[in-house]
Amino acid sequence: MEAENNHARGTSLAAKISTDLRRELTDGVFKPGDRLPSESALTREYSVSRTVVREAIAILRADGLVEARKGAGIFALETSEGKKQPFKDLTTERISSVIELLELRTVFEVESAGLAASRRSAAQIEAILEAHHHVGECLATGSPTRDADFELHLAIAEATQNRRFPEFLQLIRSGIIPRGELQGSAPGSRPKDYNLHLQEEHGLIVDAIIEGNAETARERMRAHLRGSLDRYKFLLRSRTLSPEDINLS
Amino acid sequence: MEAENNHARGTSLAAKISTDLRRELTDGVFKPGDRLPSESALTREYSVSRTVVREAIAILRADGLVEARKGAGIFALETSEGKKQPFKDLTTERISSVIELLELRTVFEVESAGLAASRRSAAQIEAILEAHHHVGECLATGSPTRDADFELHLAIAEATQNRRFPEFLQLIRSGIIPRGELQGSAPGSRPKDYNLHLQEEHGLIVDAIIEGNAETARERMRAHLRGSLDRYKFLLRSRTLSPEDINLS
DNA sequence: GCATTGAACCTGTCTGGCATGTTATCGGTT
DNA sequence: AACCGATAACATGCCAGACAGGTTCAATGC
Structure with missing residues (x-):
């Protein structure tokens, strides 16, 4: 009984949201320095809990795509020198x-x-x-x-x-x-x-x-x-x- | 809740835990197929909440280092690029x-x-x-x-x-x-x-x-x-x- | 005009809970 | 003794609410 649908990606909501946001970041929807929607805004937008949103953001942070500043929000970073x-x-x-x-x-x-x-x-x-x-x-x-x-x-x-x-x-x-x-x-x-x-x-x-x-x-x-x-x-x-x-x- | 863990470093707790686990994974402490400690075990080990642990695991999952199976646990994956x-x-x-x-x-x-x-x-x-x-x-x-x-x-x-x-x-x-x-x-x-x-x-x-x-x-x-x-x-x-x-x- | 203050927002973290999938043990049946 | 199904314990996935700080910005008072 192999779970074919159970790939590393695509299973969790957090993975879906992080890839969504990643695409928006690389597409230029969010330019370097832009502030992304707040966590509560994302919970409403995707109709998920804040736990899921935070996991998605954690992935993007680990990849150096965004930076979270306490009290201020989440900001898009620029990818190494590429202006x-x-x-x-x-x-x-x-x-x-x-x-x-x-x-x-x-x-x-x-x-x-x-x-x-x-x-x-x-x-x-x-x-x-x-x-x-x-x-x-x-x-x-x-x-x-x-x-x-x-x-x-x-x-x-x-x-x-x-x-x-x-x-x-x-x-x-x-x-x-x-x-x-x-x-x-x-x-x-x-x-x-x-x-x-x-x-x-x-x-x-x-x-x-x-x-x-x-x-x-x-x-x-x-x-x-x-x-x-x-x-x-x-x-x-x-x-x-x-x-x-x-x-x- | 004790003030014991003043690990309040600059990097987030989730980042620290994920890098810790990442190092253990690449060091071979956990070999492919091994089960990592459960979320609650990590919660106790690092004295953090489950929220933090889940963010750390989410990062490792996004990097394809581990795989989470509902009900079973978190398992180390093959290091595709065993570099x-x-x-x-x-x-x-x-x-x-x-x-x-x-x-x-x-x-x-x-x-x-x-x-x-x-x-x-x-x-x-x-x-x-x-x-x-x-x-x-x-x-x-x-x-x-x-x-x-x-x-x-x-x-x-x-x-x-x-x-x-x-x-x-x-x-x-x-x-x-x-x-x-x-x-x-x-x-x-x-x-x-x-x-x-x-x-x-x-x-x-x-x-x-x-x-x-x-x-x-x-x-x-x-x-x-x-x-x-x-x-x-x-x-x-x-x-x-x-x-x-x-x-x- | 300018500094201060305070409310409103933000992220970081914690706690508790429910739903659901997996696993291993235990008891009864054959 | 071997088999098998119920089941309790444990796992992750997700949710809801809370509080502690940091940040922002506009109203307030001088």
């Missing part, structure tokens, strides 16, 4: 998650490049160059660069001499790329100059690391990942988006 | 590499302070101040500062508006501090001026965040954690230390 987000894809939740993750990753990779420039050994320089070369091969043959790209970033992380850095990078990767390995999909969807930028930016980073210029390595890695974020947002607009497309290189 | 497990194993594997982990954490916390200075909301400032104050209370009463200290760092991470940051901080904590809650250890083992430095450095960071000065916040957090590393190295030389002694504040 203008007039368009709302249906996968907004996952999108913001990826962007948040990328921000976290940027923090580490920037420092990773800096430390690598300071500490790299000869053998590690060799490994970085080889990974860099391998990315170039993938670009030339038109095969997917995702894995090769990751190997390059991993080689840089290993050059920090701190094994926590490559460990963390692999952790992040598993968080970004859920499971599907179906990477044979159309590679032609990417802009032509994407590849040029990719290899050029990589080359600049690698040079700085070899020269031992930590500050330059940081700057270039930061620029590289900022470009990655922009490319990701561009892909978002081209409306075909699956997590597997995300290279984040 | 935290590998890292946890790696960290608990070798405690000797605390220094490596601290370096990783420094990178993260420095940027965390900077982002917090740029993005913090009014309520988050409030939470940071309260956590800071609580650390002071612990110092005054001579009680261990470890938990209060962590709460302060967590409040700063939450002010980044990027939930990955507090997530990661908790991940690191669970890697460093095993499970034992035996914290009644001798407080006199610490250098006298340790406490002075601690609260002073915290205050400088908090001020910079409140003022919205991101660069200063970064610098001060970096100095703070560098001091932490020095203190740790000092403890290493002075005696054998157990993970519980590691404050990393």
Whole structure:
């Protein structure tokens, strides 16, 4: 007797109300700073008890979508830096998650490049160059660069001499790329100059690391990942988006 | 109803309980399929009302971490993205590499302070101040500062508006501090001026965040954690230390 | 014009209750 | 001894009301 209808979502009233409000928030019905209806107003609107409303609000608060100020009300927050987000894809939740993750990753990779420039050994320089070369091969043959790209970033992380850095990078990767390995999909969807930028930016980073210029390595890695974020947002607009497309290189 | 539980921290009770349970879930205290304590049991355990417990559970349900079955109880679900497990194993594997982990954490916390200075909301400032104050209370009463200290760092991470940051901080904590809650250890083992430095450095960071000065916040957090590393190295030389002694504040 | 005050609202939390689903024990029957 | 159904105990889902604070805003008094 399996209860098919008993999914994690949809069962409780609180879940329904929280998803309703979440949609209104991402749709822009409530803009950042706006005050949402009070709890008692929501109890009337949905004809539920205040318990249910509070559970729904608790979920939104935990997700950082709203902020409750005692005595004042519940206010919509803005989602991390994104000032203008007039368009709302249906996968907004996952999108913001990826962007948040990328921000976290940027923090580490920037420092990773800096430390690598300071500490790299000869053998590690060799490994970085080889990974860099391998990315170039993938670009030339038109095969997917995702894995090769990751190997390059991993080689840089290993050059920090701190094994926590490559460990963390692999952790992040598993968080970004859920499971599907179906990477044979159309590679032609990417802009032509994407590849040029990719290899050029990589080359600049690698040079700085070899020269031992930590500050330059940081700057270039930061620029590289900022470009990655922009490319990701561009892909978002081209409306075909699956997590597997995300290279984040 | 006793005034015993003056846990009146900045973050709501529901948030605290949900993060507590979340940590236990990701730590493996509750494995998939396990039944969590019932609502009334949690009510007694945390000395809060059922309202608060239900809000905490609602958050975990919305995140897909647990499933509530009416009449049966609350059950831990499979961690669909088992991303935290590998890292946890790696960290608990070798405690000797605390220094490596601290370096990783420094990178993260420095940027965390900077982002917090740029993005913090009014309520988050409030939470940071309260956590800071609580650390002071612990110092005054001579009680261990470890938990209060962590709460302060967590409040700063939450002010980044990027939930990955507090997530990661908790991940690191669970890697460093095993499970034992035996914290009644001798407080006199610490250098006298340790406490002075601690609260002073915290205050400088908090001020910079409140003022919205991101660069200063970064610098001060970096100095703070560098001091932490020095203190740790000092403890290493002075005696054998157990993970519980590691404050990393 | 300006400061004060107070009522009306808000969220945070607590208490108690009812409806309903699940589980395990206990007693009787076979 | 094995089986089986009633049932009490316990679980969550939801509701209603209450009180303690914090916030807002407009009327009041100077």
